[in-house]
Amino acid sequence: xxxIKRASVAVAFAVAGFxxxxxxxxxxxxxxxxxxxxxxxxPQIAEPLQRRAPxxxxxxxxxxxxxxxxxxxxxxxxxxxxxxxxxxxxxxxxAPQWMVDYTKGGFLEDLSARVARDPALQEDxxxxxxxxxxxxxxxxxxxxxLDGDFQMVYYRTDILKQLGKQPPKTWDEYLDIAKAxxxxxxxxxxKPVAGSCISKKRNAQAYxxxxxxxxxxxxxxxxxxxxxxxxxxxKPLVNNDAFKxxxxxxxxxxxxxxxxxxxxDVGDTRSAFISGHCALTLDWGDIGVLAIDPKQSKVIxxxxxxxxxxxxxxxxxxxxxxxACDKNTCPYAVDGVxxxxxxxxxxxxxxxxxxxxxxxxDAAYAFLSYMSQPAQANVDVTIGATGFxxxxxxxFTDMSIWKKSGMSDAAAASYLGAIxxxxxxxxxxxxxxxxxxxxxxxxxxxxxxxxFLAGELDADATMKAIQTGWDEITDDAGKDAQLKAYKASIGxx
Amino acid sequence: xxxxxxxxxxxxxxxxxxxxxxxxxxDRQAPYVFVLPAVLLILGFSIFPLVTSAYLSLMRFxxxxxxxxxxxVGMRNYVRLFSGSQQFHFVGVFRPPGVIxxxxxAAAALAIGWWLVRYLRGGQRSVIGGIGRxxxxxxxxxxxxxxxxxxxxxxxxxxxxxxxxxxxxxVALQFLLGLGLAYLCTLPLKGGRFFRxxxxxxxxxxxxxxxxxxxxxADTAVGPLAPLWAWLGLGQIAWAAxxxxxxxxxxxxxxxxxxxxxxxxxxxALEGTSRDQIEAxxxxxxxxxxxxxxxxxxxxxxxxxxxxxxxLIEAFKVVDLPNVLTNGGPGIATESMTLHAFxxxxxxxxxxxxxxxxxxxxxxxxxxxxxxxxxxRRARGRQS
Numbered sequence: 001x002x003x004i005k006r007a008s009v010a011v012a013f014a015v016a017g018f019x020x021x022x023x024x025x026x027x028x029x030x031x032x033x034x035x036x037x038x039x040x041x042x043p044q045i046a047e048p049l050q051r052r053a054p055x056x057x058x059x060x061x062x063x064x065x066x067x068x069x070x071x072x073x074x075x076x077x078x079x080x081x082x083x084x085x086x087x088x089x090x091x092x093x094x095a096p097q098w099m100v101d102y103t104k105g106g107f108l109e110d111l112s113a114r115v116a117r118d119p120a121l122q123e124d125x126x127x128x129x130x131x132x133x134x135x136x137x138x139x140x141x142x143x144x145x146l147d148g149d150f151q152m153v154y155y156r157t158d159i160l161k162q163l164g165k166q167p168p169k170t171w172d173e174y175l176d177i178a179k180a181x182x183x184x185x186x187x188x189x190x191k192p193v194a195g196s197c198i199s200k201k202r203n204a205q206a207y208x209x210x211x212x213x214x215x216x217x218x219x220x221x222x223x224x225x226x227x228x229x230x231x232x233x234x235k236p237l238v239n240n241d242a243f244k245x246x247x248x249x250x251x252x253x254x255x256x257x258x259x260x261x262x263x264x265d266v267g268d269t270r271s272a273f274i275s276g277h278c279a280l281t282l283d284w285g286d287i288g289v290l291a292i293d294p295k296q297s298k299v300i301x302x303x304x305x306x307x308x309x310x311x312x313x314x315x316x317x318x319x320x321x322x323x324a325c326d327k328n329t330c331p332y333a334v335d336g337v338x339x340x341x342x343x344x345x346x347x348x349x350x351x352x353x354x355x356x357x358x359x360x361x362d363a364a365y366a367f368l369s370y371m372s373q374p375a376q377a378n379v380d381v382t383i384g385a386t387g388f389x390x391x392x393x394x395x396f397t398d399m400s401i402w403k404k405s406g407m408s409d410a411a412a413a414s415y416l417g418a419i420x421x422x423x424x425x426x427x428x429x430x431x432x433x434x435x436x437x438x439x440x441x442x443x444x445x446x447x448x449x450x451x452f453l454a455g456e457l458d459a460d461a462t463m464k465a466i467q468t469g470w471d472e473i474t475d476d477a478g479k480d481a482q483l484k485a486y487k488a489s490i491g492x493x
Numbered sequence: 494x495x496x497x498x499x500x501x502x503x504x505x506x507x508x509x510x511x512x513x514x515x516x517x518x519x520d521r522q523a524p525y526v527f528v529l530p531a532v533l534l535i536l537g538f539s540i541f542p543l544v545t546s547a548y549l550s551l552m553r554f555x556x557x558x559x560x561x562x563x564x565x566v567g568m569r570n571y572v573r574l575f576s577g578s579q580q581f582h583f584v585g586v587f588r589p590p591g592v593i594x595x596x597x598x599a600a601a602a603l604a605i606g607w608w609l610v611r612y613l614r615g616g617q618r619s620v621i622g623g624i625g626r627x628x629x630x631x632x633x634x635x636x637x638x639x640x641x642x643x644x645x646x647x648x649x650x651x652x653x654x655x656x657x658x659x660x661x662x663x664v665a666l667q668f669l670l671g672l673g674l675a676y677l678c679t680l681p682l683k684g685g686r687f688f689r690x691x692x693x694x695x696x697x698x699x700x701x702x703x704x705x706x707x708x709x710x711a712d713t714a715v716g717p718l719a720p721l722w723a724w725l726g727l728g729q730i731a732w733a734a735x736x737x738x739x740x741x742x743x744x745x746x747x748x749x750x751x752x753x754x755x756x757x758x759x760x761x762a763l764e765g766t767s768r769d770q771i772e773a774x775x776x777x778x779x780x781x782x783x784x785x786x787x788x789x790x791x792x793x794x795x796x797x798x799x800x801x802x803x804x805l806i807e808a809f810k811v812v813d814l815p816n817v818l819t820n821g822g823p824g825i826a827t828e829s830m831t832l833h834a835f836x837x838x839x840x841x842x843x844x845x846x847x848x849x850x851x852x853x854x855x856x857x858x859x860x861x862x863x864x865x866x867x868x869x870r871r872a873r874g875r876q877s
Contacts, residue, residue, distance in 0.1 A: 435556075
């Protein structure tokens with residue numbers, strides 16, 4: 001009996017050991033295997049993948065080819081490759097929102113089992129929001145998160161000090177600071193700064209900014225209330241006084257922006273901010289780490305970050321008018337201001353082509369897991385050029401990684417504090433994750449807002465254009481199915 | 494025995510003649526048989542996509558479980574372009590016509606009417622010619638009407654008019670500059686050979702490279718020419734925020750690339766002009782302008798018209814410059830029809846993309862065939 005017990009314990013250990021060893025990287029395990037991984041041209045996002053691919057090849061023998069395409073082409077390139085059966089792309093790092101369309105076509109490999117038996121990935125260390133939004137769909141894990149995205153407002157601490165202003169809590173305060181700083185010289189290279197730098201280029205990554213501004217006006221009763229559509233009847237929340245207020249803030253900020261701001265991509269506004277030419281900016285987490293890069297930054301230790309500003313008035317969904325915040329209308333307000341931090345984009349995540357050969361799938365998974373493991377990820381999130389922002393618990397708690405990267409305690413506290421506050425907000429706006437979300441946002445919303453900024457449309461016509469465009473997509477896709485998907489994505493009942 | 498041999502020989506000759514008939518028939522078919530594979534290949538590559546995109550333009554493409562599905566929607570994709578949700582994008586935003594708009598439309602209607610009447614009264618009229626001219630006249634009137642009703646305050650051009658702007662102004666500018674430079678290079682000036690190579694170089698650069706270069710140069714804030722812009726007092730100019738300035742920057746980039754083509758073709762034509770005729774005119778005391786108008790121009794007109802035609806066909810397809818320079822912005826102000834179709838295609842809205850592509854096909858065909866029939870043939874005819 002003892003013998004049997006001992007034998008079974010030995011077998012259990014052997015199996016456990018085999019399971020663990022199966023996912024520890026073995027030298028030469030993938031010798032001769034080539035994995036084509038597609039992402040966008042970057043340089044961010046592509047940079048860490050390209051930098052770590054040779055490391056990974058040394059470790060495992062797998063050759064990782066990083067293929068890059070412009071951001072605006074990525075969604076379609078992947079779909080075309082997979083839907084047409086070309087399957088030249090074995091894995092990809094893309095926006096987790098697109099997972100909805102990709103899984104519908106059956107193009108993505110279900111990674112649930114692999115993740116479950118991969119202790120090195122430390123899945124529990126990934127913040128719950130990113131696990132749900134960026135990795136899972138319909139209860140299955142399809143993607144490995146490599147990045148955590150929230151939009152925030154960054155400000156120049158030295159400029160605010162000179163102006164005698166506090167970091168903005170509302171969008172009115174944001175405009176007030178932008179106006180006060182715009183065109184003035186605050187040391188640096190002696191050039192006047194722009195009050196506000198927001199990327200507003202069409203067909204790029206600008207269209208999230210309007211939701212970042214509108215969120216605080218539209219959504220006040222928690223995530224499940226939704227900021228894109230009314231979960232009661234799927235009516236777009238883009239044709240009301242709240243959205244109009246956001247459009248006006250957006251347009252006014254352009255008055256205090258650099259020339260040609262509406263043709264600037266995020267890379268341009270980031271470079272303008274860290275080279276000391278902007279007082280305020282609205283961006284993802286990238287600015288925080290770019291600002292401490294001694295090679296590029298002229299604003300080291302002069303940058304603070306806050307959760308997205310909000311509003312003291314919010315939308316009454318029945319009347320379409322703005323009403324003042326009180327305990328009923330804004331249950332989550334802080335000092336009378338309703339904030340709705342926007343998890344814009346969610347964060348770059350990697351998935352695997354379901355049609356890839358088993359060995360390629362194994363190698364692709366091992367590479368994505370390697371990229372996401374704390375040993376690599378906790379270094380990459382502290383490097384500005386990677387475009388990867390914190391998404392693991394350890395990245396918020398282990399301050400030594402930030403110190404090592406050259407970030408001061410004050411800057412780290414401000415930067416991580418803003419992300420943490422956004423992440424913990426019960427009124428967080430979750431990005432659209434319903435079928436054809438890319439068409440709703442990247443085509444209809446982006447085009448209408450670009451026309452508004454160009455002066456082609458006034459605020460009312462812009463809102464009408466977005467509503468008509470969204471309704472048209474909804475009619476095509478089927479309202480009931482879209483509503484069901486939307487309610488599931490925001491946790492509404 | 495004799496009869497049997499005669500029978501067999503006649504049967505043999507019948508067989509022989511039948512064989513020769515078959516062989517002759519095969520001989521006659523041989524050219525077709527030999528050409529058939531090439532024809533099928535060409536049809537496969539050119540007609541098949543044409544037919545497929547016509548089919549797609551009547552469909553709605555959607556991703557389904559494990560693949561995709563196509564649903565027939567009739568002319569809905571076209572209707573959207575002209576009167577539906579995409580009207581602003583394709584034909585533009587209409588505004589109430591002002592006095593100038595009405596005057597322009599009236600002048601255009603009168604001019605086109607006079608042109609048609611003159612043709613009908615002329616001796617060379619034909620049914621086909623008449624129908625062709627009617628189509629050209631109707632298209633031109635529609636373009637003038639669209640331009641008059643969408644240009645100016647309250648209106649906005651759609652991708653159709655923006656494309657026509659690039660085509661008409663871009664090609665005209667390229668032709669004039671190309672002709673001027675080519676004419677200068679035929680003069681006995683120092684360094685002519687160097688300038689010939691220099692003027693030719695931009696044609697060798699990829700359009701996307703040119704677009705990036707112009708984007709950097711036109712960046713008045715941080716581009717390499719920023720100090721120059723600042724010195725000129727243009728440091729704060731927001732060209733990308735102004736629809737017309739942005740369109741003009743696109744035309745400048747396009748012109749920089751395509752002037753060399755015009756230059757090259759027109760230089761060859763100018764060098765082929767008879768020196769005897771020019772010298773005879775000079776001896777007669779004709780001025781340079783008279784020599785150019787009456788001797789050189791008639792000689793180069795057929796080549797010039799053909800060069801413009803080739804550029805017209807190319808210019809309708811402009812996509813790289815607006816895409817890289819402005820991504821179609823501000824708003825949709827610099828979006829050409831190809832970029833419009835590309836953006837629709839990028840979101841897998843294949844039906845709408847095909848509908849836009851087909852509209853481009855119609856517009857460019859009408860414009861280019863009209864130009865060929867009314868200008869190129871006439872120029873060639875005059876020469877012969």
